[in-house]
Amino acid sequence: MIQDFFILCSGADAELLKTCSKGEQNKYAGIGATVFFTAVMAFIASSYALFTVFDNVYTAILFGLIWGLLIFNLDRFIVSTIKKRNSFSQEFFQATPRILLAIIIAIVISKPLEMKIFEKEINQVLLEQKNELTLANKDQLALQYTPKVEQLNQEITALKTEIATKEIETNALYDVYINEAEGTAGTKLLGKGPVYAEKREKHDAALNELNALKTTNAERITGLETQIADLNTEYAEVVKNSQPIIDSFDGLMARITALDELPWLPSFFIFLLFLAIETSPIIAKLLAQKGEYDIKSEEEESILSSWVTQKVAQRKLIVSTDGDINQKIYEDLKGESELYGYKKKKAEELLRLQADSFHDIQIKGLK
Incomplete structure (x- = not known):
């Protein structure tokens, strides 16, 4: 029963093959088994690849099954249409398009399985890429807020500088009237005379202006600091909202790109393995000698052609x-x-x- 199923997979004429020897039947059963297991590998590979796309097991299995059946039908068609001829070059020329198709199928099958085999390494590469994207995203978003924050900080600095300048002026006036009272400067008369009173009034007026300036600038500085805090909060919120997009950067294309950054030799050997599996039925038919089934099949074709x-x-x-x-x-x-x-x-x-x-x-x- 299993042999009959694999013969069906090989695309050979089961009725005609029954008239051949057991060895001939086993040969085509082996070719059919290769076709079948290639389709199974295609199903597994495509299901995993589609799972990374849809993130749904049932959807991935459904489309993976369709893809596996498609690969099975293609392989069965490829093997069944290669006819043994008396010239190897003619056979090889006949099989060339099918070999090219087999190479394409091998690439399609091997790539998802490579991603599964090297999943840990790919995750490490993706983590590094996500960290780089996070830093780049913060820097890029900061370009929208940093100029505004710097401008506000400059305004705050200017206001504080204005207060400091006024304090220096007020302190200088304080020193002037104190020195006048002590007689160390100005009129150099000890005591609080008219000149002292005049200089004291100037200092008191400057002190009142300083206090008013401190009050006004303090309110303005508080408002500017509030704006800076709001901008920093908005910046943090934007970074937080954009982070899930970066965290979800692990789709099929991202993983293929990450796989390309790994050493190429292991992936190349895996590709060669699947290429050998995919082309093995074709190579087997090309290298095998013309058997009993081929002779009888050619005879039936000749009879039909003559008729x-x-x-x-x-x-x-x-x-x-x-x-x-x-x-x-x-x-x-x-x-x-x-x-x-x-x-x-x-x-x-x-x-x-x-x-x-x-x-x-x-x-x-x-x-």
């Missing part, structure tokens, strides 16, 4: 003979006087009817 050629020749002969017979019949009819007289009579009747009809039409036209 078709014979039928075509018979139809051509029938058409030719029928034409010759019809020609001879009409040649013989030329000499029949009775047929001549009958056709002459009918022609005369037709001419009379035409003349009468023409006469009636002319009379109607004259009335």
Whole structure:
């Protein structure tokens, strides 16, 4: 039963193969088993690849099954259409398009399994890429907020500088009136005279301006700091909202790209393995000697070809003979006087009817 199933997978004529030896049946059962297990590997590989795309087990299995059946049908068609000939070069030329197709199928099958085999290494590469993307994303978003924050900080610095400058001026006036009172500067008269009072008034006025300036600038600085805090909060929120996009950067294309960054030699050998599996039925048919099944299959094709050629020749002969017979019949009819007289009579009747009809039409036209 299993052998019959694998023979079915090989695309061979089961009825014709039953008339062959056991060895010939085992050969085609082996070819069919290769076709079957290649389709199984295609199903597994495509299911995993589609799972990374849809992130749903049932969807991945459904489309993976469809892909596996497609690969099975292609492989079965490839193997069944290669016919053994007496010339290897002719056989190889016949198999060349199928070998190219097998290479494409091997690439498609091997790539998802490579991603599964090197999953840990790929995850490490993806983690590094995500970290780089996170840093780049923060820097890029910061370009939208940093100029505004720097401008606000400059305004705060300017306000603080204004207060500091006013404090220096006020302190200088304080030193002036104190020195005047001590007699170490100005009039150099000890005591609090009119000049002292004047200088004290200047200092007190500057001190009041300083206090008012501190109050006003403090309110402005508080408002600017609030704006900076709001911008920092908004920046953090934008970074937080964009992070899930970076965290989900692990789709099929991202994993293929990450796989390409790994050393190529292991992936290349895995590809060679699947290429050997995919092309093994074709190579086996090319290298195998012409067997009993091939001889009988060629004989049946020859019988069918001869039968078709014979039928075509018979139809051509029938058409030719029928034409010759019809020609001879009409040649013989030329000499029949009775047929001549009958056709002459009918022609005369037709001419009379035409003349009468023409006469009636002319009379109607004259009335």
